[in-house]
Amino acid sequence: MLPAAAQHEHPEVVAAYTLKVFSPDEMKRVATLVDLIIPRTDTPGASDAHVPEFIDRKLSLNEELKDRFLAGLRGFDGVLSDSNPFSKLLKEMTIDGYYTSKEGLTQELGWHGNTFLTEFKGCTHADHE
Amino acid sequence: MQTTNDVIVIGSGASGGMAAWNLTRQGVDVLMLDAGTRFARAKFWTHVKPWEWNARVDRGDRPPQFYLDTKEQPYDTPQGQPFDLVRVWGRGGKTNVWGRVALRYSDVDFAGPERDGWEIPWPIRYRDIKPYYDKVDQFIGVCGGTDDQDSLPGSPYMLPAAPPRCGERLLQKAGRSVGVSIVAGRRAVLTKPHGGHAACHYCGSCGRGCDVGAFFNASDYLIEPAMETGKLRVMDNAVVARVLVDDEGKANGVQYFDRVTKEEHTLRARVVIVAASCIDSTRILLNSKSTAHPNGIGNSSDVIGRYLSEQIRFHMYGFLPELIGGPTQNDDGIGGEHIYMPRFNHRGAKRDYLRGFGAQFWGSGAQADAGFAKVLPGFGVDFKTAVKKRYPALVALHPYGEVLPRAENRVRVDDAHVDRYGVPVARIEYKIGENEHKMAKEMYDTAEQILRAAKAEIMPFQRGHLDVAGSAIHEHGTCRMGADKKRSALNGFCQMHDVPNVFVVDGAAFTTASEKNPTLTILALAWRATDYLAQEMKSGRV
Ligand SMILES: Cc1cc2nc3c(=O)[nH]c(=O)nc-3n(C[C@H](O)[C@H](O)[C@H](O)COP(=O)(O)OP(=O)(O)OC[C@H]3O[C@@H](n4cnc5c(N)ncnc54)[C@H](O)[C@@H]3O)c2cc1C
Ligand code: SF4
Numbered sequence: 001m002l003p004a005a006a007q008h009e010h011p012e013v014v015a016a017y018t019l020k021v022f023s024p025d026e027m028k029r030v031a032t033l034v035d036l037i038i039p040r041t042d043t044p045g046a047s048d049a050h051v052p053e054f055i056d057r058k059l060s061l062n063e064e065l066k067d068r069f070l071a072g073l074r075g076f077d078g079v080l081s082d083s084n085p086f087s088k089l090l091k092e093m094t095i096d097g098y099y100t101s102k103e104g105l106t107q108e109l110g111w112h113g114n115t116f117l118t119e120f121k122g123c124t125h126a127d128h129e
Numbered sequence: 130m131q132t133t134n135d136v137i138v139i140g141s142g143a144s145g146g147m148a149a150w151n152l153t154r155q156g157v158d159v160l161m162l163d164a165g166t167r168f169a170r171a172k173f174w175t176h177v178k179p180w181e182w183n184a185r186v187d188r189g190d191r192p193p194q195f196y197l198d199t200k201e202q203p204y205d206t207p208q209g210q211p212f213d214l215v216r217v218w219g220r221g222g223k224t225n226v227w228g229r230v231a232l233r234y235s236d237v238d239f240a241g242p243e244r245d246g247w248e249i250p251w252p253i254r255y256r257d258i259k260p261y262y263d264k265v266d267q268f269i270g271v272c273g274g275t276d277d278q279d280s281l282p283g284s285p286y287m288l289p290a291a292p293p294r295c296g297e298r299l300l301q302k303a304g305r306s307v308g309v310s311i312v313a314g315r316r317a318v319l320t321k322p323h324g325g326h327a328a329c330h331y332c333g334s335c336g337r338g339c340d341v342g343a344f345f346n347a348s349d350y351l352i353e354p355a356m357e358t359g360k361l362r363v364m365d366n367a368v369v370a371r372v373l374v375d376d377e378g379k380a381n382g383v384q385y386f387d388r389v390t391k392e393e394h395t396l397r398a399r400v401v402i403v404a405a406s407c408i409d410s411t412r413i414l415l416n417s418k419s420t421a422h423p424n425g426i427g428n429s430s431d432v433i434g435r436y437l438s439e440q441i442r443f444h445m446y447g448f449l450p451e452l453i454g455g456p457t458q459n460d461d462g463i464g465g466e467h468i469y470m471p472r473f474n475h476r477g478a479k480r481d482y483l484r485g486f487g488a489q490f491w492g493s494g495a496q497a498d499a500g501f502a503k504v505l506p507g508f509g510v511d512f513k514t515a516v517k518k519r520y521p522a523l524v525a526l527h528p529y530g531e532v533l534p535r536a537e538n539r540v541r542v543d544d545a546h547v548d549r550y551g552v553p554v555a556r557i558e559y560k561i562g563e564n565e566h567k568m569a570k571e572m573y574d575t576a577e578q579i580l581r582a583a584k585a586e587i588m589p590f591q592r593g594h595l596d597v598a599g600s601a602i603h604e605h606g607t608c609r610m611g612a613d614k615k616r617s618a619l620n621g622f623c624q625m626h627d628v629p630n631v632f633v634v635d636g637a638a639f640t641t642a643s644e645k646n647p648t649l650t651i652l653a654l655a656w657r658a659t660d661y662l663a664q665e666m667k668s669g670r671v
Contacts, residue, residue: 003245037508080508090502099499109520110457111495117331120462122292128299
C-alpha cells in the first residue's frame with residue numbers, strides 16, 4: 001500500500017483490475033484478438049494498453065452492448081474482417097480504448113496536449129502559408 | 130403581504146446573466162431565479178487525462194454534471210421526428226460548456242427577410258446593434274477578427290487572434306485557391322488577461338468547463354460582478370413554471386417549484402424578464418395561461434411557439450498530404466477552431482434556395498483520441514501504421530446552414546404530459562424542408578471543393594446526410610420580434626407587444642436564425658433591451 005501522498009502524485013497507480021463481465025477464458029480470447037487489431041511493435045499493443053479491461057468495463061455499463069458482444073464473441077470464427085459485425089464492433093472498441101490510453105495516445109501517437117502553455121504559436125511553416 | 134421585486138429574471142445563462150448585470154449596475158434591484166446551482170470551478174475535470182477518467186469514476190468521483198437529464202425533465206417529439214434538445218440547468222447555463230464561436234450578425238442577416246420576402250423582417254438593423262456588439266466584445270473579451278466583410282463584420286476591440294494550426298492554415302490556402310475566404314475565427318476566449326479574468330493556457334479542454342475561467346461564461350463574467358453591487362439576489366433550484374398576471378393581464382409575478390423539495394411558491398414583481406433559453410422560455414410563456422391570455426402570455430398574435438428555427442449541419446473530414454506522416458504537434462490552442470468560413474452565397478449567381486451557410490472547423494489537428502481510425506480498413510501493423518500517419522493530418526469541416534422560419538415548426542405544451550411538478554412539458558414539432566435540402570447540396574459541394582483543393586484524402590461521407598435536428602444547439606424564433614404586432618410577439622427591445630412589463634431576451638426573440646452562432650447577438654440584444662428597460666423604469670412607463 002502506498003502512502004496517500006504518493007498515491008496522489010501517481011493517479012495512474014491503480015489496484016489490479018477485477019473482471020466485471022468476462023470469464024478468464026473470454027478475457028484471454030479478447031486479449032489475443034485486440035492484439036491482432038493493434039499489435040505490439042516498437043510501441044505497446046492493445047493488451048499492453050489494457051484494452052481488454054477497457055472493453056470489460058464498457059460492457060459492464062451497458063446491458064444491450066454486453067449481450068451483443070458476448071453473443072458475437074461466442075459465435076466468432078476468429079477471422080477479423082471489416083465486413084463482419086462482431087469484428088467491426090471489436091475493432092471500434094479497441095480503437096476507443098487504445099487511442100485514449102496513456103500508451104496509445106502518448107507513446108504511439110505522440111500526443112502531448114492538455115497542458116499549461118504560456119503561448120500558442122500555431123503553424124510556423126512558411127510552406128503552409 | 131408579499132414583497133414586490135423590481136425585476137425578476139428567469140434563468141442565469143448568457144441572456145439572463147446579461148440582463149441582471151446590466152440592470153444592477155444601473156441601480157435596479159434584481160431577483161434571479163435559476164433552475165440549478167453554481168458549478169464549482171475547483172471541481173472541473175479540465176486537466177484530467179483521458180486514461181485517468183475510469184480510475185476516477187471507479188473511486189466514486191464524478192465530473193460536473195452540466196447536462197440536464199431528460200428523465201428529470203422530459204420533452205416530447207412526434208414519432209419519427211426527433212429533436213435533440215440540449216439543456217444546462219444551473220448558474221451560467223450552457224455558457225459553461227459552449228463552443229465560444231462569437232460572430233456578429235450583419236445586414237446580410239438582419240435584412241435577409243426583406244430581401245427575399247420570406248416571413249417578417251427584423252425590426253432592427255446592424256447600426257442599431259453595433260454599439261452593443263462593440264460593448265460586448267470589450268466586456269467579455271473576444272479574440273481574432275478585426276477583418277471585415279459584408280456577411281461578417283469585424284471588430285476593432287478584438288484580443289489577439291489565436292494563430293491557425295498547420296491544417297487550418299493549409300485550408301485557408303486551399304480556400305483562397307477556389308475563391309472561398311476562410312478568416313480568423315472570432316472566439317470568446319482570452320488570449321490575454323482581460324477584465325480581471327485569467328488568460329487561456331491553451332489546454333484545449335474547454336468542453337469540460339475551464340478551470341481558470343478563461344472563456345466567457347455568464348456565471349463568472351456577469352453574475353458574480355452583479356452580486357458584488359449588492360443589487361442582485363439569486364435563488365438556486367427555482368424552476369419557474371409560469372408568469373402570473375393581474376386582472377388586466379399585466380405580469381405581476383411568477384410561480385416556481387423548488388427543485389429539491391418540489392414545493393410550489395409564488396413571487397411578485399413589477400417586471401419579468403424571461404431568459405430560460407429558447408425552448409424553456411417558450412414553455413413558460415405557453416404555460417402562462419390566464420383569462421387575459423388564454424393561449425399563453427403575450428400571445429394574441431399566436432406566434433409564440435411557432436417559427437422554431439435551428440440550423441442544419443454535417444461534418445466532413447480529411448487528411449492533408451503535407452501533414453501525413455509528420456510529427457505530432459500540440460494542436461490544443463484555445464480549444465476548437467481558430468478559423469471560420471463566413472457566408473458567401475449571397476454574392477454571385479442567384480441560388481435556387483434562400484439564405485446561407487458558413488463553416489466551422491473544430492477538431493482539426495491532433496486530438497485526444499483517434500475516432501477517425503474506425504473508418505480506416507484493415508488490421509494489424511499496417512492498420513496501426515495507417516492511423517499513426519494520419520493522426521497529425523486530420524482536418525474537420527462543419528458547415529452550418531440557416532433554417533427558414535416556418536409557422537408549423539413549433540413548440541406546444543400539452544396538458545396530457547406533465548413533469549414532476551405537474552407542469553406541461555414542451556412538445557417540439559420540427560422538420561426541415563426543400564429549401565434546406567437544396568442548401569445542403571451546396572454546403573456539401575463547398576466542403577468537398579475545399580478539401581479537394583487542399584488535395585486531402587477525404588474520409589468517406591454520405592452526401593446529403595444531416596445531423597439530427599437540435600444538434601447545432603442554436604434554437605431561435607419562438608417568440609420573435611417584429612414591427613407588426615399581429616405577426617410578432619416582441620418589439621425590437623425584446624418587450625412584449627401585449628404585456629409591456631414582460632421581456633424575452635434569449636434566442637426565442639430572434640426573427641431569423643441565420644447561419645451563425647447566436648450567443649454574441651443574444652448578449653448584445655439583452656444589453657440593448659435592458660438599457661431600454663432601465664430607461665422605461667426611470668421614466669415610469671414600465
Ligand atoms: C456544447 C455547446 C456548444 C455551443 N457552442 C456555441 C458557440 O460556439 N457559439 C455560440 O454562440 N453558441 C454556442 N452554444 C449555444 C450557447 O451556449 C447558447 O446560445 C447560450 O448559452 C444561450 O443563452 P441563454 O441564456 O439563452 O440560455 P442558457 O445559457 O442555456 O441558460 C438558460 C438558463 O435558464 C435556466 N432555466 C431553464 N429553465 C428554467 C426554468 N424553468 N426556471 C428557471 N430557470 C430556468 C437554466 O438553469 C440556465 O441558467 C453552444 C452550446 C453548447 C451546449
Ligand atoms: S483552452 Fe483555454 S479557455 Fe479552454 S479550457 Fe483550456 S485554458 Fe480554458
